[in-house]
Amino acid sequence: MRSPLHRLFAALALTPLLAGCFAAGGDANTATSGRLKVALAVPPVQALSPYSNDATVLGKLSVAEGLTALGKDGAAAPALAKSWTRKDDTTWVFELRQAKFQDGTEFTAESVVNALDHAGAAKSKPRVLSDVTLTVKADDADTVTITTKTADPVLPLRLASPALGILAAKAYAADGTVTPIGTGTGPFKITKLTGKTGATLDRFDDYWGGQAKAAGIDVSWIADGAARTNALRSGEVDIAEWIPTAQAKLLDVNTRHDVPSVRTDSLILNTAAGIFTDESLRASARAAVDGSALVNSVFGGYADAAQGLFGPAVGWASGQRVPVTGRATAATTDEIKAKTQGRTLRLAAYTNRAELPEAASVLQQQLEKAGFTVQQDVREYTQMEADLLAGKYDALLLSRVTLLDTGDAVAYLTSDFMSTGVYNIADLKDPTVDQAIAAAAAEAGTAERQQKIMRAEAEILRTGAVIPLVNEKVVQGVSTRVEGVLLDPRERSLITVDTRLK
Amino acid sequence: MRGLAGRVVAGAALLATVAMLPWLSGTDPAQTVLRARSGDQDPTPEQLAAVRDELGLDNGPFTHLARWLSGDAGTSWVSGEPVLPAVSNAFAVSLTLMAGALVVTIAVAALLCARTTYLGSRQLLRDSRAGTGAAFLAALPKFLLASLLATVFAVWLGWFPSGGWQGPASMVLPAFALGVPSGAVIGALLEQSLPATFDEPWVRTWHACGFTSGRIAWHALRGALAGVLPQFLPSVVGLVGGAVAVEKIFNIPGLGRLALDAALAQDLPPLQTATLGLILLGFAAGLLVQLLRRALLGPALRDGGLMATRPPVLPPRRSARWVAAFCAVTLITLVVAGLLRDPLQVDTASRLLSPSLAHPLGTDALGRDVLARLGHGAVRTTGVAVAVTAVCVVLGLLLALTGKISSGLTEMMSTLPAVLAGLLTTAVTGPSVWGAAAAVCLVGWTPYAAQAAAQFEQERATDHITASVALGASPAHLLRHHLLPAVLPPLLRNALLRLPTTVLVLASLGFLGLGEQPPTPEWGRLLSENQQYLELAPWTTLGPACALVLLSVLAVTGTATRRPARRSAAASGLRSAT
Structure with a gap:
């Protein structure tokens, strides 16, 4: 009579011991x-x-390390390569240092060739190689020559990408997988x-x-x-x-230690469909929205009110900022009501970053004060990405890394604001912006490139397609x-x- | 045999649906997989084509299903790692955690029933408890309890690890967070059926014959337990896949998180294998419950020798009325006071203010008045939750009436996490206001179906039903006059006890775009959006949590304060005749 329950209890008491399935x-x-x-x-x-x-x-x-590393100033610094020279537009020569892999093998020019060839041939190419094709040749044991198909002024920055870390030969399996376990330098x-x-x-x-x-x-x-x-x-x-x-x-x-991050949170307006095709409404949205209200509230002080797309983490940006001119005049409250004709502003935000849904509610109030009718749509990012790229929203609250893995701002501008950009959520198609970004991309000199990037930033801000709100800070607990x-x-x-x- | 067929069909249908998910959802799986692999990767056509090609997505769902059915669990689409070790590890972790939660559940349930059992077995029971304590515990949100336990016992006191899965010590806090609300529901159901059992004639006879109170208690418990055991399926076994929030807070590498990540990334191989694991677990647990019930009830179940379930015979405690009245008045005051205020007014300057005259319940992170948000959310929250619960109860009853055929479905759906149902719903309806309600209805009926099925079975095995049948009662008459009156009161109590859970589950699907969009105030959302401020500004969660508790206590005690209803004359006549 009693036995079934007794057995049950005994089994329960033993389960944690028997299962023995705690992570090592x-x-x-x-x-x-x-x-x-x-x-x-x-x-x-x-x-x-x-x-x-x-x-x-x-x-x-x-x-793991790459041939180069990103220095504090955002320029390339030596890592596995001691030094490099640019022979011509497309040819670079890297002098390697003496180093050992963690599996005991020697780091040589051949390891560099092997690693970079594998990265280039990977089934899903690392992002950093998406717009460039490298040919790598070992000249001798500690010299490699890298040629690019087209001129690539930021090659040394590119090579600092963690995706292009040099691993020992045994890291690269025949099936295309790569493991850094015991194979780095x-x-x-x-x-x-x-x-x-x-x-x-x-x-x-x-x-x-x-x-x-x-x-x-x-x-x-x-x-x-x-x-x-x-x-x-x-x-x-x-x-x-x-x-x-x-x-x-x-x-x-x-x-708690905070450090400015290269992440900028901004409001992206859909320029191709919906109410924000009208430039004057974009301008009124810009006038209505105040990112500084988010700094001490939603971000608890761990952010800076944005002056532009690039924040304090991009050290050179603030000194070279170009004033924005030629903006459209903002529509007044009455004009907004007349132009939107009761159409709601679909404001999207995603839950993956905890601050964004809160910020969306603040923005909603700011926009409604200006005369817009706002409807939020807050979801997990993967649940809405397809809709974002298809332009189903009028505005998106986006937290974006402005220096992608190249460490170069042009990559971000190209993908997000060029008319051919793959992450052009604003669907911006502005010839002047395209020209400005292309000019920056072609520039080799560091200082000139930075100037042109800032000029492109001003052109982008002029269109009103993006309203920078805050530059985030990262809090690291140490x-x-x-x-x-x-x-x-x-x-x-x-x-x-x-x-x-x- | 019918039970087996039902299980096979139900399992196959669910697995087929999951296998079709990436094609049903309308979102390109290549895109979600790419995004899961790399947050910065731009979804260029070439990249997407490369992923599609690599995974063989263009071959359609059937090649994948065929390979999977042939016994190859495959490799994860995202990580490329073999699925089986990852899923079985997570499964073992979750199963262990569930065992811990089960121990806590049993302990809490036992504590809640201790008084009734003690007095009942000594023939001293004079009034029935209203279940205030149980309703209070059942209304505690698991994720809030988890955050609270982690803060107090891990961070402040340092008694237990704050997270991870390193040894038995890691299990204590999550087991409590999961087990306390479950135990409260089960304890309350058990407590409700005990007084009637102690009123059965045999208890008096045994008592008079000098049987020890321990033996009487044990025999009474056996009968009551048999009716409650099926509740362990949705309440405890369901935690294997459904404890995502607690797994996150305690950083436990369990199955819930694995399944959720896989589902969001549309990573089919691990999702399928995890679902299969959950289905089999449901069936196994269902079988175990069935065996235990047989053992508890003995041959009486088979031979129609059970006692009829009796209506409550004891008057409710007088305090119950006071409790109910207090809850009602407080809630109404809160709601009315809240309705007079603006719930949407964002004022970033007055953020996280502690309660004061201007803001009686304080303000949230955006400076919105918590009282206003509570008041404005009340009608919507309770309305939707009550409607969903009603649909679930009706669904559960209907399925329970079909008997063995649906038992497999009930077992299976008990273990299916609501998030999966939510994803299936979004796949069909897209993000919508009704989506959350539909998703919860899809899985929420299982406790009621399990309960009603068990009650029906026990009721059919009573002597007065045998007598009614012998007297020529039609099935409709049996249902109307004997089965439903016996089944409905416990079902109602169960539904009311689960009301707060329904509120929270509805809100937990918000990240899929289901349900009302922010900033609409809604109690579940108030709790989840303020969870991160639990320690800095406890009032932001305290208000909504108290409201939920008040609602739960009011619902449970309010229905318990009725005078015991007399059974229909026919039923009592029959009982005295037999």
């Missing part, structure tokens, strides 16, 4: 002293393949990857730049921002990236026990050879 945690045997515990935000999607989103992890944890070597939950990294003793100060890194991926904050506050991790602005105030002042964390506006680096526990 930090090994109790390895000495944990001197190891950094890091919580990263975006779990690996393709087992850390450099050709996917995961590439940024390889940079953040100093696992950086100061830390991945020894184990546990699904999407964690990874173990050890110091790589033969690193060309000297030994890392930390003995290793234990990475856990925590997708939820509040959970990352909790992990840092409870002392389970030493470093937690991307603390949500809503949670930042919960951290001690000494543990325990006071840790020093030497690199706070990088481009979010390419985090832990370096110098990062260590005090």
Whole structure:
């Protein structure tokens, strides 16, 4: 009579023990002293393949390196290449340094040829190679020549992309997959990857730049921002990236570090269909919308009111900003009501970034004050991307990285605002804008290129197709026990050879 | 046999639907897969073509289904990694978590019934409890409970890890967050049926004969448990795939998150395998429940020797009326006061203000008045939730009437996460106001179907039904005069206890574009959008959470304060005759 229930209870009590299915945690045997515990935000999607989103992890944890790196000023700095020269428009020669791969093999010119050829031939090409074709040739053991099909003034910047990290030969499998596990050249070597939950990294003793100060890194991926904050506050991790602005105030002042980010949040207006085909309505939307109201509210102070598309994280931008002229005059409230004729403004925002839905409600009120009737549509990004690209909305609240993986602003302008751009959500087709962007793309000199980029920015802002709202800041949580964390506006680096526990 | 056929058909239908999802949804799977792989990747035609080619998307759904059916779980479209290890790991994690939640559920349910069992077995039961405590616990949102537990016990006190899945200690907090509301529902249902059981004639006889109160309690519990056991399916087993929010907060690599990510990226292979796992789990759990019920009821179920389910016989406690009145008055005051204010007025200068005279319940992150948002959301929230619940109850009853054929469907849908139903709904209707309601109706009927089916079965095995049939009662008469009167009261209580959950599930589908769009105030949304401010500005969630609790307590105690209804003369006559 009693036995069934008793058995049930016994089974229940045993289940946790029997199942034994807890993720393998930090090994109790390895000495944990001197190891950094890091919580990263975006779990690996393709087992850390450099050709996917995961590439940024390889940079953040100093696992893999490219021929070049991005310097503080946004210019290319030496990494695996000691130096380079541009022979002519399409030919570059790179002098390589002496280095070792983490699997013990030597880094040579052949490894560079192998790595870059694989990247070029990848089934889904890394974004950084989408508009360029490279031919790589080994001249001798420590010299390679790279030729591009067409002139590419930003090649050294391109090569700093984490997608073009140089890995040992054994990283590249016959089926096209690439694994950075134990195959990089950086100061830390991945020894184990546990699904999407964690990874173990050890110091790589033969690193060309000297030994890392930390003995290793234990990475856990925590997708939820509040959970990352909790992990840092409870002392389970030493470093937690991307603390949500809503949670930042919960951290001690000494543990939260903000850094301007290259992300700009802006309102993109659909110029091809709906009410914003009318330039004067776009101008009234611009007049109605005030991004600075978002800074201290939605972003909790962790943002700057936008002056243009490029914020403080793009150091050279503010000094060279070109004043915008020739804007259309804004329609008055009555004109807005007459012109929209009761049509609603479909305002889209996505839930993936926690601040955007809140910001949308603020913008709705600002726009309604000006005389628009607004209807929000807030969804998960993948649920709405097709509709966005098909132009089904009048306005989109978009958070966009303005320096894509080339580290060069032209790539962003080309894809988002050229009439042929693949991510041209505003559906902007303006010959002057096209010309300005094309002029910037063709420019080789750094200073001239920056000037032309800013000129293009002014042309784009003139059309009213985009209203920059705020330039985001990133809050990184770093325990006071840790020093030497690199706070990088481009979010390419985090832990370096110098990062260590005090 | 019919049960088996029903299961095979139901399982096959669901798997086929999931297999068609990427083609039904109207969103190009190449695009979602590309986006899942790389956030910055531009969706150029060449890139999309490369993905399509790589995954063989142009071959249509049937080649994929055929390969999958031949036993090849395949590799994930997004990661290219084999599906089987990933899904089985996540499954094991979720199953372990569910076991933890089950322990908590049982403990909470036991605590809630302790008083009734103690007094009943000693023949001391004078009044029936209104279930205030249970209604309170059942109304606690799981994600809020999870955030609260993580903050208090992991961050402040440091007793447990704040997240991860490193050992039994990681299990404690999530198990509580999941188990407490489930246990409250099950405990409340059990508590409701106990007084009637203790009033059965055998209890008096046993008591008079000097049986120990422990034995009496055990026998009474056996009968009551048999009716409640099927609730474990949607309430506990359903957590394997349906605990996404709690998995996120505690960073648990469970099946819920895996299935959700796969579904959003339209990553078919893991989604299919996870769905199959959930279906099989549902069937296995259903079988187990069936076996346990047989064991608890013994041969009486087969031989028609059960006691009739009796209507409540004890007067409700007097305090119940006061509780109900208090809840009603408070709610009405809140709603009326809220309706007089503007729920949409954004004022970024007065953000997250603590309660004051100007803002009695404080303001939210945009400076909107929480009281106003509560008041304006009340009618919409309760209206939709009650309508959805009513549809679910009717659906559940109808399916329960079909008997064994639908039992497979019930078991299967119990384990299906509402988010999956939401995705299927968006695939058909596109984002819409009614989409959320439709999606919740699609899966929300399972607790009622499971409950009604069990009650019907037990009721049919009673002697007075046998007698009625012998006297020539038609099936319609049986249904109208015997079955429904016995089944409806517990069903109603179950529905009321689940009302807050319905509110929250409806809101949880918002990110798919289902339901009312922001900034329309709605209680579920108020809770989810303010969840991140739980610690900084607790009042932003406290207000809506209290409103939900008040609603739940009012619904449950309000219906419990009625005087016990007399059964129809025919039924009581028959019972005394037998």
